[in-house]
Amino acid sequence: MIVFRYLSREVLLTLSAVSAVLLVIIMSGRFVKYLAQAASGALDPGSLFLIMGFRLPGFLQLILPLGLFLGILLAYGRLYLESEMTVLSATGMSQQRLLAMTMIPAAGIALIVAWLSLSLAPQGAMQFQLVLNKQDAMTEFDTLEPGRFQALSDGTRVTYTETMTEDRANLGGVFISEKRLGQDKKDRGISVLVADSGRQEVRPDGSRYLILENGYRYDGSPGQADYRAIKYDTYGVMLARPDVSNEVTDRDAIPTAQLFGNPELRSIAELQWRLSLPLLVFIVTLMAVPLSRVNPRQGRFLKLLPAILLYMAYLTLLISARGSLEKGKLSPVVGLWGVHAIFLVIGLGLLYWEPVRLKMKSRRGQKELARG
Incomplete structure (x- = not known):
């Protein structure tokens, strides 16, 4: 229990720091964009902070999985670098047990992401579009x-x-x-x-x-x-007479309850995307735990760049599959689940490859000693 609390605290602290930095960067860029629109008269300056508040859940639902992924890499990478993981391994801490402990805080993050993705983000997107409609209604x-x-x-x-x-x-x-x-x-x-x-x-x-x-x-x-x-x-x-409209056309603003049972490809793709984000949390956790394993002589950031590229490939394929599903180029049965299946296999391969490699290396060493 003490080890679990220690590992969870390290991951969650790093997650909070990374997510806060990413959130500031993304919101700053969006705020500059909206500020330019306000300066040109396209937006009411008084509604800027209201708009940013409505957009916040949509930002967080994408930031938290990435923050958790980087948090695990950085937190566990430091523990490997300072040989703390070596001590834990000597006491019987296997990769599977480490993954099981990490999945518990990851499940909490997945619940938050599910809440954001299925409820708060669509509500925020709807309120955001209503604000834009109100702006369009102004002369x-x-x-x-x-x-x-x-x-x-x-x-x-x-x-x-x-x-x-x-x-x-x-x-x-x-x-x-x-x-x-x-x-x-x-x-x-x-x-x-x-x-x-x-x-x-x-x-x-x-x-x-x-x-x-x-x-x-x-x-x-x-x-x-x-x-x-x-x-x-x-x-x-x-x-000019303004066009007053209360219609919500943005797919991100459609309530999740209306997506269930809707046969339109656009709705199916949106529903699968919202359900994919919580699932994304578990799979990136599966990949991050083995990727965080580093040799103290190699440095803490050796695997950070390949890991980030792997995460970007995962997210890019999800977005691409979402677009293909909307256009009818991809079967709804496969949909975004096929991408998750591919990276689930990759995560399992990363998790079990190192123990297999070490076992094979040990056998070769024993054979060489026997020959000698």
């Missing part, structure tokens, strides 16, 4: 920020305001540049509007207008001297 007036040029998603209009009241009702120092497109969708030049002030007006039919006051309109084509200038007292610019 350019709702996302406009003073002192910043903001373009529509289709690139047909750029809007700028120098000042804006807190209730977003009135603007000051307005500039709008808009492409003029003909019925054939060809570029007919640009229109530039400048105004001292502006305000939003909602009509009874739900359409919205930006009413500009005391300004000029310039029409023409870049590079040509045929611009026309018109002074106006009041001018209305129609704001």
